[in-house]
Amino acid sequence: MSLPAWLKDAVFYEIYPQSFYDSNADGIGDLEGIIQKLGYVKSLGCNALWINPCFESPFMDAGYDVSDYKKIAPRYGANEDAKRLFEEAHKRGMKVLFDLVPGHTSDRHPWFRQSRKPERNEYSDRYIWTPNVFLYPEHYRWVSGVQDRDGNYMVNFFSSQPALNYGFEQRDEFWQLSPEDPACVSTLEAMKDVMRFWMDMGCDGFRVDMAASLVKNDPERTGIKRLWRNVREMFDRDYPENVLLSEWGDPEQSIDAGFHLDFYLHFESRGYNALFRDGNELSAGLSCYFSKEGRGDVTVFTKEYERRRAAARGRGYICLPTGNHDMVRLARRRTMAERKVAEAFILLMPTIPFIYYGDEIGLPYREGLVSKEGGFYRTGSRTPMQWTKGKNRGFSAADGELYLPVDPDPASPDAETQAGEEGSLLGFVKRLIALRHREEELQAGDNFEVLYAEKGKYPFIFRRGKFVVAVNPSGENAEAPLEGNYKEVLSVNAAARAEGGIVSVPAVSLTLFCAE
Ligand code: GLC
Ligand code: CA
Numbered sequence: 001m002s003l004p005a006w007l008k009d010a011v012f013y014e015i016y017p018q019s020f021y022d023s024n025a026d027g028i029g030d031l032e033g034i035i036q037k038l039g040y041v042k043s044l045g046c047n048a049l050w051i052n053p054c055f056e057s058p059f060m061d062a063g064y065d066v067s068d069y070k071k072i073a074p075r076y077g078a079n080e081d082a083k084r085l086f087e088e089a090h091k092r093g094m095k096v097l098f099d100l101v102p103g104h105t106s107d108r109h110p111w112f113r114q115s116r117k118p119e120r121n122e123y124s125d126r127y128i129w130t131p132n133v134f135l136y137p138e139h140y141r142w143v144s145g146v147q148d149r150d151g152n153y154m155v156n157f158f159s160s161q162p163a164l165n166y167g168f169e170q171r172d173e174f175w176q177l178s179p180e181d182p183a184c185v186s187t188l189e190a191m192k193d194v195m196r197f198w199m200d201m202g203c204d205g206f207r208v209d210m211a212a213s214l215v216k217n218d219p220e221r222t223g224i225k226r227l228w229r230n231v232r233e234m235f236d237r238d239y240p241e242n243v244l245l246s247e248w249g250d251p252e253q254s255i256d257a258g259f260h261l262d263f264y265l266h267f268e269s270r271g272y273n274a275l276f277r278d279g280n281e282l283s284a285g286l287s288c289y290f291s292k293e294g295r296g297d298v299t300v301f302t303k304e305y306e307r308r309r310a311a312a313r314g315r316g317y318i319c320l321p322t323g324n325h326d327m328v329r330l331a332r333r334r335t336m337a338e339r340k341v342a343e344a345f346i347l348l349m350p351t352i353p354f355i356y357y358g359d360e361i362g363l364p365y366r367e368g369l370v371s372k373e374g375g376f377y378r379t380g381s382r383t384p385m386q387w388t389k390g391k392n393r394g395f396s397a398a399d400g401e402l403y404l405p406v407d408p409d410p411a412s413p414d415a416e417t418q419a420g421e422e423g424s425l426l427g428f429v430k431r432l433i434a435l436r437h438r439e440e441e442l443q444a445g446d447n448f449e450v451l452y453a454e455k456g457k458y459p460f461i462f463r464r465g466k467f468v469v470a471v472n473p474s475g476e477n478a479e480a481p482l483e484g485n486y487k488e489v490l491s492v493n494a495a496a497r498a499e500g501g502i503v504s505v506p507a508v509s510l511t512l513f514c515a516e
Contacts, residue, residue, distance in 0.1 A: 001232065001236060001258070001315070002236055002240050003260060003314075003315070003316065004240070004241050004242070004243060004260070006047075006048075006095065006241070007243065007260065007261070007317055007352065007444065008443050008444050008445060009047070009436070009437060009443050009444070010047060010048045010095070010352050010444065011044075011045055011046045011047055011048070011347075011352070011353050011355070011433050011436065011437075012046065012048045012049065012050055012097075012319070012352065012353065012354040012355070013041050013044065013046035013048070013049055013050075013354075013355050013357065014049075014050045014051075014052070014321070014324060014325070014354055014355065014356045014357060015034060015049055015050070015051050015052065015357050016029075016052045016325050016357060016382055017029050017030065017031065017033075017034065017051055017052060017054045017076055018062070018382070018403045018404075019357070019382055019383060019384045019385060019395070019403055019404060020033055020034055020037065020357055020384075020385050021033030021034065021036060021037045021385065021387070021395060021396075022395060022396035022397070022398065022402075023036055025396060025397040025398045025399075026075075026396075026398060027396055027398040027400055027401055027402045027403060028075055028396075028402070028403045029076075029384070029385075029395075029396075029403065030075065030076045030077050030081075031054065031072065031076050031077040031081040031082060031084075031085050032077055032081055034049075034051070034085060035081070035084060035085050035088050038088055038089060038092055038094065039092075040415065041094070042092050042093075042094060043430070044355070044360060044426075044429060044430055044433060045429075045430060045433030045434050045436075045437060046094070046355065046433070047093060047094050047095065048094060048095040048096070048097065048204075049089065049094065049095070049096045049097065050097045050099065050207045050245070050354070051096065051097070051098055051099060052099050052325055053066060053098075053099045053101060053209075054072055054073055054076045054082075054098070054099075055067075055068060055069055055070075055071060055072065055073055056068035056071045056072070056073045056074070057073055057106055058106055058108050058160070059073075059373045059374075060106065060158060060160040060161075060373065060374050061157060061158050061160070061161060061373065061374040062325070062372075062373040062374055062375060062382070063099075063373075064099075064101050064157070064161070064209060064374075065101075065104070065105070065106035065107075065158070065160050065161050065374075066101050066105050066106055066109065067105065067106040067108045067109045067110075068109070068110075069105075069194040069197075070194065070197050079201070082198070082201065082203075083201050083202060086201060086202030086203060086204075087202060090202065095204040095205070096202075096203060096204050097203070097204060097205045097206055097207050097243070097245060098198055098203050098205075098206055098207075099206065099207050099209060100191070100194070100195065100206035100207070100208050100209065101209040101210075102164065102191045102208060102209070102211075102214060103156050103163060103164060103209060103210045103213050103214055104155070104156040104157065104161040104162055104163050104164055105161070105162065105164065106160060106161065107159075107160045107161070107162055111123045111126050111127075111190075112126075112127060112162055114126075115127045115129075115149075115153075115162075116147040116148075116149050116153070117148070117149060118148045118149045118150065124183075125165055125177060125181075125183035125184075126164060126165055126183065126186075126187055126190075127153050127154070127162045127163060127164060127165055128153065128154040128162075128163050128164075128165045128216070129149065129151040129152065129153050129154075129175070130142070130151045130152045130175060131150070131151055131175050132150050132151055133145055133150055133151060133152055135151075135152065136152060137172075137173065140154050140216070141154065141155050141156075142154055142155070143155055143159050143162070154216075156210060156213060157210075158374060163216075164187050164191075164214070165177065165183060165184055165187055166179055166184050166187055166188060166214040166215050166216075166223075166227060167179030167180070167181055167184035167215055167216070167223065168215070168216045168217040168218075168223075169215050169216070169217055169218035169219075169220075169222060169223030169224075170217045170218070170219070171217070172217070176216075176217070179215055179223050179226065179227065188227060188230070188231075192231060192234060195231070195234075196234075196238075199239050199242055203242075204241070204242050204243065205235075205239075205242040205243035205244055205245065205260075206244060206245065207245045207246075207247065208244060208245065208246050208247060208259075209247055210247060211224075211228070211246035211247055211248045211254065211257075211259070212224055212246070212248045212250070212253065212254070214227060215227055221253055221257070224257060225253075225256060225257040225258070227257075228244070228246075228254075228257040228258040228259065229257065229258040231244065231258065232244065232258030232259075233258075243260040243261060244258065244259045244260055244261070245259065245260065245261035245262070245263070245319065246259040246261070246262045246263070247263060247265070248262050248263070248268070249262065249263055249264070249265035249267060249268030249269050250262070250268055250269075250308075251308045251311050251312045251316065251318050252307065252308060252311040254316075255311060255312045255315050255316035256311070256315075259316060260316050260317070261316060261317050261318075261319050261352065262312075262316065262318060262319065263318075263319045263320075263321060263354075264318060264319065264320050264321065264351070266326070266327045269304065270300055270301075270304055271300060271301035271302075271303075271304035271305055272301075272320075273288060274288055274289060274296065274297060274298075274300035274301050275288055275289050275290055275296070275298070275301050276288055276289075276290050276330060276342065277327065277328070278296070279291070279293075279295075280328055280332060280333065285333065286333055286334075289301065289460070289473060290334075290338065290341065290342040290345070290473040291333075291334070291338065291473060291474075292335070292338055292473065292474060292475035292507070292508055293474075293475070294458060294473075294474030294475055294476055296456075296473075296474075297455055297456050298453045298454075298457075298460045299453055299454070299455045302450055302453045305318075306450075309350075309446065309448070313446055314446075317351070317352050317444050318351045318352070319351060319352045319353075319354050320346050320349055320351035320352070320353060320354070321346075321353075321354035321355075321356060322342075322343055322346055322353075322354065322355050322356050322359040323356040323359055323381065324354070324356050324381075325356070325378060325381060325382055326378055326381075327378075327381065328365045328377065328380065328381055329356075329358075329359065329363065329364065329365035329380070329381045330342060330343070330356075330359055331359070331362045331363060331364045331365055332364070332365035335508075336362055336413075336425060337493050337508045338473065338508055339359075339362045339425055340425050340428050340492050340493060340510075341471060341472075341473050341492055341493065341508055341509060341510045342473065343355075343359065343360075343425065343428070343429060343432075344428055344432055344471075344492045344510045345469070345471050345473075345510060347429070347432040347433060347436060348432065348436075348442060348464070348467075348469050348510075348512065349448075350443075350444055350445055350446065350447060350448040350464065351444065352444045353433075353436075355429070356381075357385055358385050358386070360415075360425065360426055360429045361386065361413040361414065361415055361418050361424075361425060361426050362413050362425045363383070363385070363386060363407075363412075363413060364407060364412060364413075365380045365381055366379075366380040366383050366404075366405075366407065367380060368380075369383070369404065369405075372403070372404055379404065382404060383404045383405065383406065383407065384396070384402060384403065384404060384405075384406050385415075386406060386407065386412060386413060386414040386415065387414055387415050387416060388414055388415070388416045388417075389410070389414055389416070389417060392406055393406040393407070393412075393414055394414065394415075394416070413425075428492060431490065432490075435489075435490070435512075439467070441464050441465030441466060441467060442464055442465075442467060447464055447465050448462060448463070448464055449462060449463040449464075450462050451463055451468065451480075451482065452480040452481065452482070457478070458472045458473070458474040458476070458478040458505070459471055459472040459478045459479075459480055459496075459503070459505040460472075461480055461482060461503065466514055466515045467489070467512060467513065467514055467515075468482070468486060468512075468513040468514075468515070469510065469511070469512055469513075470482070470496045470498075470503050470505045470510070470511050470513065471505070471509075471510040471511075472496075472505035472506065472507060472508070472509055472510075473508060474507060474508070475507050475508060476507055477504060477505065477506050477507050478504075478505050478507075479502055479503065479504050479505070480502070480503055480505070481501055481502060481503075482498050482501065482502065482503040483501055484498075484515060484516075485498075485515070485516040486498045486513035486514065486515060486516060487513065487514055487516050488511055488512070488513055488514075489512045489513060489514045490511070490512045491509065491510065491511040491512070492509055492510040492511075493506070493508055493509040493510070494506035494507075494508075494509040495509070495511050496509065496511035496513075498513060
């Protein structure tokens with residue numbers, strides 16, 4: 001199994017297409033808008049994109065409910081625009097990953113329209129049905145009695161998202177098909193055909209939605225691993241430079257299953273929340289490590305990370321996102337100084353960094369918005385990118401309503417203002433990414449050694465080759481032992497001092513040292 005060389009120096013940028021840039025003043029972002037802003041993304045130093053689903057859809061789940069896998073949703077443009085996006089990105093040395101939703105379709109997808117018919121047809125077993133409406137096996141979710149076919153269909157997420165049939169690894173009921181059943185094989189072949197369609201057009205791979213969930217009743221994960229290894233073979237054989245990135249959150253499983261990349265996520269990973277999100281839902285405030293409250297425990301992360309790192313070593317990479325379209329934004333309940341420290345840390349880790357659009361300027365989480373397209377609490381993390389101080393914050397020239405409102409607060413951040421500001425978050429993000437590109441030792445890989453990480457204590461210190469990072473997200477100055485002589489390369493908010501075997505790290509700061 002080969003690992004494309006470009007991944008080592010990859011810095012990803014996640015784009016939620018609805019909210020990035022509206023090129024034709026209809027109030028919603030589009031592919032042409034992304035093309036027009038490629039120069040901006042490139043200027044950050046990002047060299048790869050992940051674009052949330054942009055396929056035809058009734059948008060009951062923001063496009064994660066696909067009704068045509070091979071067609072760009074008209075509100076975003078046409079397939080020609082996708083082709084141009086790939087070309088324009090490649091001209092700039094950038095890669096583009098699309099979002100593949102293989103686990104379920106929209107209930108409006110033509111396959112499902114056929115499948116729900118009482119007469120048996122080619123698509124009857126493309127989805128998971130019980131043999132009659134009165135059969136309700138527990139521990140799965142079913143929709144019942146809304147069509148003439150006698151049976152309930154399984155859903156993966158919302159009721160409008162029927163689960164595609166990749167079979168059951170362990171079968172307790174006669175109607176559960178084996179993953180090797182021709183109907184299940186044809187589901188997978190249909191999905192491989194979709195992947196080929198976009199990759200032949202220039203797409204560089206996929207972020208795979210709910211990647212672990214395809215084969216049902218698979219406690220040992222043997223069925224799901226067989227499935228993805230089959231897909232990986234296609235990549236290695238026909239698309240060796242392209243990549244598969246899983247929304248799985250468990251690299252010990254996913255890398256083994258054949259994924260090149262897997263995420264740290266706000267679910268499935270104690271470590272991610274322990275660093276960045278714990279306490280977010282409570283009025284008591286943040287209890288994660290990256291907070292000036294100073295109540296976090298970094299060892300929850302380091303212990304988990306060491307295990308995962310060992311599992312991925314030489315076979316794949318782990319990705320550490322600043323956030324994504326499913327979590328509350330990093331900016332929530334953090335000052336700009338705290339955001340800088342958290343993002344600098346992410347950019348200095350040996351994981352592959354993913355910047356969620358807007359996090360590079362500290363775009364806020366918008367409290368209390370009415371749910372949009374199945375967003376619910378996630379809606380507040382999906383508001384338009386803020387480009388300028390001008391009309392609609394530069395997102396759109398529309399006079400009418402936008403996909404979601406921009407922040408009415410005039411002090412809310414925007415890219416243009418921060419580009420002209422000494423010491424802005426945007427400025428740090430650019431500097432750190434540039435440094436990462438320049439210094440191989442700061443790129444993704446295995447060179448990482450924890451020098452100081454103690455339960456419930458600050459700072460956190462780690463080595464990457466000749467570099468040492470000392471980070472103290474808490475609101476109190478902190479000290480730790482550090483042998484050797486170092487000079488400062490760069491500091492965020494305030495500089496740490498290393499002297500006489502001790503490093504003193506000011507409150508809410510990060511310093512990057514280099515061995516003398
Ligand atoms: C993934 C997506 C999320 C979507 C869900 C169902 O978790 O990231 O946005 O709602 O899958 O497809
Ligand atoms: Ca538009």
